[in-house]
Amino acid sequence: MDKVILVKIESHKDLLHFRTSEADIKPEDCVIIQSITGEELGKVVKHFGETFNCTKGIPAIPEILRKADNRDIENFSKKEREERRAHEYCQNRIKDREIPIKLVRVTFFTTEKKAIFYFTSEGRIDFRDLVKDLARKFRMRIEMRQIGIRDEAKMIGGVGICGRQLCCKTFLxxxxxxxxxxxxxxxxxxxxxxxxxxxxxxxxxxxxxxxxxxxxxxxxxxxxxxxxxxxxxxxxxx
Incomplete structure (x- = not known):
């Protein structure tokens, strides 16, 4: 029987539920979770203090990998700095090449030499030269992934007319x-x-x-x- 916690993923601020068997996990603690891009750093927002048991037919809540230590926090701070530099570099190349796209986010994988550059565009774009620029600069596999305008809002977040954070950012x-x-x-x-x-x-x-x-x-x-x-x-x- 595990306990359910609400975790804010530091890289994109999404709020997700996880389970843990560690009794000393409390709000404001940093934890390591598994995502499609590898290990991610998160901060515990709420500890529900309820026991949880997976029932057949109900999707299992993922488990945290471990409580983060100082080395984990430093590694993810370094990753964020690299992503910001990549975002700035890509933005400049987009401007120089006059490519009609809007860069939304850059995500580096921790499990392999790969990065995803999320963007929005009104139509199909030939960005092969841009990919070559990025691959030459960062020496890794580059994926340009086009997203919709609703996905952009989900990534960026904000406050709706109701005064609350966007539903798509918090729980949808x-x-x-x-x-x-x-x-x-x-x-x-x-x-x-x-x-x-x-x-x-x-x-x-x-x-x-x-x-x-x-x-x-x-x-x-x-x-x-x-x-x-x-x-x-x-x-x-x-």
């Missing part, structure tokens, strides 16, 4: 399709400014009122609703 693992019909069913103001997120696309939270069958679960105006053991009136939000 999958970016599901959002339709205008979802807003219409909720009788919301269809002004694009009101129902669009920082990415310029429809807000992910428009889907939160739908049940599994695609029906909107919403109270009628002036109907009393319960929340945190208190009652209030459902108001017209148009």
């Amino acid at each position: 693992n999958n970016l599901e399709p959002i339709t205008l019909q979802m807003a219409k069913k909720q009788n919301l103001n269809l002004n694009p400014v009101k129902i669009s997120g920082m990415c310029g696309r429809l807000m992910c939270c428009l889907s939160y009122e739908e049940d599994e069958g695609g029906r909107i679960v919403i109270e009628d105006q002036d109907e009393r609703v319960g929340y945190d053991e208190e009652e209030d009136l459902a108001e017209d939000k148009k």
Whole structure:
């Protein structure tokens, strides 16, 4: 039986759940976790103090590798400095070659000599010369990976019109399709400014009122609703 902790990954600030059997892990401790790019440094945000047992049919929560020591922290600080230098160099090469792309993030692998350069672009781009520049400079395998505008918002993060951190940055693992019909069913103001997120696309939270069958679960105006053991009136939000 392990305990569940919430960890902020230092390289991209995502919040993810992990499990640990170490009893001395507490908030603000640095830990090492496994990702697709190798080992990553994270900081414990919350310790739920609950026992956890994997049940058949439920995806297993990954386990932390170990508690980070000073050497781990120094290695990841060095990795971040190298990624920032690579980002700056790539940005300059993009400008010099007048390539119409926007560089979003650079990630170095810790398990192999490889780096991923994430970018956005309105169309297909020939960046073969740019890849040659990067490979010559950093002596490693280079991958240019194009991402969508919603993925860019997820990587960068920010604060939504609700005043909270973006859902895609904090807890949404999958970016599901959002339709205008979802807003219409909720009788919301269809002004694009009101129902669009920082990415310029429809807000992910428009889907939160739908049940599994695609029906909107919403109270009628002036109907009393319960929340945190208190009652209030459902108001017209148009």
